[in-house]
Amino acid sequence: MKSRYLITGGAGFIGSNVAHHYLSQGCRVTIVDNFARRGSRDNAAWLRSTHGRNVTVVEGDISRTDRTLQQLVEKVDVVFHLAAQVAVTTSVIDPRLDFQVNALGTFNVLEAVRASSTKPILIYASTNKVYGELVQLEAERSGSRYVYRDCPHGVGEAMNLDFHSPYGCSKGTGDQYVLDYARIYGLRTVAFRQSCIYGPHQFGMEDQGWVAWFALRALKQLPVTIFGDGQQVRDVLHVYDLIRAYDAAIAAIDRTSGQAFNIGGGPANTLSLLELIRMLEVRLGHPVQYSFDEWRPGDQRIYVSDIRKARERLAWEPQIVPEEGIRQMIEWLAENEHRVSFANDTLEFVPRPAHAPTNVAVG
Numbered sequence: 001m002k003s004r005y006l007i008t009g010g011a012g013f014i015g016s017n018v019a020h021h022y023l024s025q026g027c028r029v030t031i032v033d034n035f036a037r038r039g040s041r042d043n044a045a046w047l048r049s050t051h052g053r054n055v056t057v058v059e060g061d062i063s064r065t066d067r068t069l070q071q072l073v074e075k076v077d078v079v080f081h082l083a084a085q086v087a088v089t090t091s092v093i094d095p096r097l098d099f100q101v102n103a104l105g106t107f108n109v110l111e112a113v114r115a116s117s118t119k120p121i122l123i124y125a126s127t128n129k130v131y132g133e134l135v136q137l138e139a140e141r142s143g144s145r146y147v148y149r150d151c152p153h154g155v156g157e158a159m160n161l162d163f164h165s166p167y168g169c170s171k172g173t174g175d176q177y178v179l180d181y182a183r184i185y186g187l188r189t190v191a192f193r194q195s196c197i198y199g200p201h202q203f204g205m206e207d208q209g210w211v212a213w214f215a216l217r218a219l220k221q222l223p224v225t226i227f228g229d230g231q232q233v234r235d236v237l238h239v240y241d242l243i244r245a246y247d248a249a250i251a252a253i254d255r256t257s258g259q260a261f262n263i264g265g266g267p268a269n270t271l272s273l274l275e276l277i278r279m280l281e282v283r284l285g286h287p288v289q290y291s292f293d294e295w296r297p298g299d300q301r302i303y304v305s306d307i308r309k310a311r312e313r314l315a316w317e318p319q320i321v322p323e324e325g326i327r328q329m330i331e332w333l334a335e336n337e338h339r340v341s342f343a344n345d346t347l348e349f350v351p352r353p354a355h356a357p358t359n360v361a362v363g
Helices: 013-023 040-054 067-073 088-093 095-115 165-185 210-219 239-251 273-284 308-314 322-339
Strands: 004-008 028-033 055-059 078-081 121-127 139-142 145-148 189-194 224-227 233-235 259-263 270-272 290-293 340-343 346-349
Touching: 004 013, 013 028, 013 040, 013 239, 028 040, 028 067, 040 055, 067 095, 078 095, 088 095, 088 165, 095 121, 095 165, 121 165, 121 239, 145 233, 145 270, 165 189, 165 259, 189 239, 210 224, 210 273, 210 322, 224 273, 239 259, 239 308, 259 308, 270 273, 273 322, 322 340
Parallel strands: 004 028, 004 078, 028 055, 078 121, 121 189, 189 259, 224 290
Antiparallel strands: 139 145, 233 270, 340 346
16 A cells, blocks of 8 residues: 555545545645635644644645645655635636636646656546536436436546536646646546545535535525526535545556546436435424525536446445435534534634644745
């Protein structure tokens, strides 16, 4: 097993779970984060308090060129590039910021790996948004959800890329650079086109992380807004299952390098927004208030990952079904809801007690 890991965006939801996974195995982990997202400092404090000196926290911005990033890459076996601007809505409001973080930031990380003497493995968190609105796939209503008319396995990696929204363009740019750096420079890179990851240490925001956002609002008996008709469908994947896929790709890097994998719950693990609300009502024992608003730009009516390539080449498939994963998420949120409050529908965090930092400035 590799023993030294660098995680960009390591104080985010997925990043902190990835860090905890490897730290729990006695590995050394360095996380790089600019702490722009609410809750990221809380996650970093949790990692420090749980794992002590085995975790190094570096405050920095990957969209800026800096020697420190190069120095950090030289010291590791694997780089998880998870740092990103993650919301379509934010990308529409500020496309320059979106480009700088997602496109230029990914380029900077790739260049650091290319210039290194160690040439660590690079795992990149891409997105299903690289496929655009998928208008070529006909969707129809069935009960309280949309379904594909002629695509029973979901969207496969052979689907044409069709970037919609600045977010789709910037993440898609990073996706293609990651794959091309394997082809042109021989780097060991893998792109995961991820769909609706959820789990512990995710509070979610209205514009990203909808499973956690709905669950937390429902737990606090606050209303949620549904953009669209609520029948839009996603395949959902627990973060622990995602980490298992990362592990599998690293273990088989001679076969997976230069490959893209669609990673989500697949056809067996799908939810519509309205179905999630019904699930929350049953689990919490009280109604969930909700209202409807206009569709948001670039929002797909249905997206389901075809995970057959991952099943074949990674010997991987999801193990945690939505009912169990969401039950676990609600329990975690209930234990931690005292850490957050809402002011004008904005999520605010109560800081954890301070711990001695191991910070290095970058950028």
